[in-house]
Amino acid sequence: MKRMKTTEAVGQVLCHDITQIIPGVTKDAVFRKGHIIREEDIPVLLSVGKDSVYIWENDETMMHENDAAEVLYRMTANEHMHPSDVKEGKIEAIADTEGLLKVDREKLKKVNAFGEMMIATRHGNTVVKKGDKLAGTRIIPLVIKKDKMQEAEKICDGTPILKILPFTVKKAAIITTGNEVYHGRIKDAFTPVIEQKIAEFGAEMMFHEIFDDNDRKITDGCLRAIEAGADIVFCTGGMSVDPDDKTPLAIKNTGAEMISYGSPVLPGAMFLLSYYRKGDKVIPICGLPGCAMYNRRTIFDLVLPRLMAADPVTADELASLGEGGLCLNCKVCTFPNCGFGKGW
Structure with missing residues (x-):
């Protein structure tokens, strides 16, 4: 690559895109890499501030920005994704399916x-849809040493930074608890909320029973739901610290592994997560606090996508939700396009 005065570059081959920016009208390349400069191109180049241009000279030790972007894309993207066209040295990763986006942050x-290169992504552990932009990649200079790109590739070691986990959990059980609902004193308003939210992930309720505050009955209901084929069990009600709230005890007595009772998220502090193992199958059993019924967004909205993608959640990950775990209850809710729950 060499630099030449624009007025002397007729017949030479451009080694980079030339971008024209007209505010409110366009931001695009007026000439692409590989364009052979003609006499009539000179005024256009000068009008976009190019008194000099970079002309391509073959150098086996260097890699052009477009080729380097291809390398960065391979380091970034996985199955269920495809690349955009290369434009001004940048390639974007586009989702081919709906699912949970995972990002290897390290x-x-x-x-x-590493220097001279960048990859920008969406937040991990968030829902993406087909056609969504997931990441953009490019090098910073126009050309970069090939051996540096080779060293960078070793960071990923054949395992890309991104992956999409399709939603696989399809059959849900809901165990409604509480004397007030069981005896018909109030209407069960919780179950419709859960049904609506799981439907967004292609799941449906296949088992539903209502119990009074009897931990043995609740335990039995959970186990029968699993025997009936439930992929996930949601228990509603009875999640506070009142002596007559027996749901946490009932879930523990199923034999499920308790991951956490409590989360650093408001609304949602009394959330419970456990995993019941049946052979090779792992079934989440969740205790949902009352806030998930009447608040627009809670811990339930943060954890549900991961549960629907069968992505195991650890106690350490739940603990990390403290930063960003305070929902501001904005008058106009923009979730998930806000900071709520982006801490893991």
């Missing part, structure tokens, strides 16, 4: 700390 940080 690898992403190492690549971005």
Whole structure:
């Protein structure tokens, strides 16, 4: 690559895109990499501020920005994704399916700390839909040493930074608890909320029973739901610390592994997560606090996508939700396009 005065570059081959920016009208390349400069191109180049241009000279030790972007894309993207066209040295990863986006943060940080290159992604553990933009990649200079790109590839070691987990949990059980609902004193308003939210992930309720505050009955209901084929069990009601709230005890007595009773999220502090193992199958059993029934967004909205993608949630991950775990209850809710729950 060499630099030449624009007025002397007729017949030469451009080694990079030339971008024209007209505010409110366009931001696009007026000439693409590989364009052979003609006499009539000179005024256009000068009008976009290019008194000099970079002309391609073959150098086996260097890699052009477009080729480097291809390398960065391979380091970033996985199955269920496809690349955009290369434009001005940048390639974007586009989702081919709906699912849960996972980001290997350590690898992403190492690549971005390596110098002269960058990968920008969406937040991990968020829902993406087909056609969504997931990441953008490019190098910072126009050309980069090939051996540096080869060293960068070793960071990923054949395992890309991104992956999409399709939603696989389809059959849900709801165990409604509480004397007031069981005896018909109030209407069950919780179950319709859960049904609506799981339907967004292609799941449906296949088992539903209502119990009074009897922990043995609740335990039995959970186990019968699992025997009936439930992929996930939601228990509603009885999640506070009142002596007559027996749902946490009932879930524990199923034999499920208790991950956490309590979360650093408001609304949602009394959330319970456990996993019941039946052979090779792992079935989440969740205790949902009352806030999930009447608040627009709660811990339930943060955890549900991961449960629907069969992505195991750890106690440490739940603990990390403290930063960003305070919902501001905005008058106009923009979730998930806000900071709520982006801490894990």
